[in-house]
Amino acid sequence: MNLLLQFIAAFLGTISFAVIFEVPKKYYIYSGFIGAAGWMIYLFVLYTFNTPVIALFVSSLILLYLSREISYKLKAPVTIFLLCGIFCLAPGLGLYKFTYAFFTNNEGGVSASSLAVTVLKSAIAISFGIAIGYELPPQLFYFYRKMNKKNKRLS
Numbered sequence: 001m002n003l004l005l006q007f008i009a010a011f012l013g014t015i016s017f018a019v020i021f022e023v024p025k026k027y028y029i030y031s032g033f034i035g036a037a038g039w040m041i042y043l044f045v046l047y048t049f050n051t052p053v054i055a056l057f058v059s060s061l062i063l064l065y066l067s068r069e070i071s072y073k074l075k076a077p078v079t080i081f082l083l084c085g086i087f088c089l090a091p092g093l094g095l096y097k098f099t100y101a102f103f104t105n106n107e108g109g110v111s112a113s114s115l116a117v118t119v120l121k122s123a124i125a126i127s128f129g130i131a132i133g134y135e136l137p138p139q140l141f142y143f144y145r146k147m148n149k150k151n152k153r154l155s
Contacts, residue, residue, distance in 0.1 A: 003043070010039035010088045017087040023080055030070050031084035038063035039088040053125045056089055060129030063089070065136070072141055082130070091122040 014035025015028050023031060042059035046052060067081035098115035 003040070006043065007036050007040060011036040014084050014087055018084045021083070023084060027074070027076060027080055030074065031081055034063065034066050034070065034081050034085035035088050037066060038085045042089060053121050056122055056125040057129045059089060060086065060126045061133050064130050064133030065141075068133070068136075069141055072138075086126065086130075089126055091119050094119040094122060 011032040015032040017035075018028050018031045038059050041062050042055050045058045046055035049055065063085045064078075064082060067078050067085055070076075070081055071078040094115060097110075098112055098119055101109065101112040101115055
């Protein structure tokens with residue numbers, strides 16, 4: 001039941017993000033599913049390896065793959081789906097905790113420097129996942145191959 005609620009929350013949160021950033025309405029559902037799938041992949045990898053950095057890297061890599069697949073299918077820019085989908089993975093709470101600890105000189109809790117390192121590792125993991133995903137050749141994508149086969153038959 002908890003996973004279903006998290007899926008719904010990620011789906012609605014991603015759609016809300018898409019609305020705020022004026023994504024065309026016809027892409028809301030696709031963006032929502034990509035964001036929710038990215039979150040579910042993150043939770044699965046986190047449960048399996050118990051390392052948030054690995055979970056963020058793998059989920060952002062798969063998220064980019066899903067974004068590229070759907071963008072080929074819908075003939076839309078990849079960034080529409082990627083930016084909305086990555087919303088659930090962004091380390092916003094960690095950044096908030098770091099800022100709070102930094103400005104309040106939180107002596108009893110976790111130090112601001114350790115929180116900063118955690119946020120930085122998360123951001124780097126997401127960035128590497130996206131960078132490596134963009135380097136994948138288009139031939140790996142189903143819809144790309146399907147389009148090429150159709151174009152070859154018409155020629």
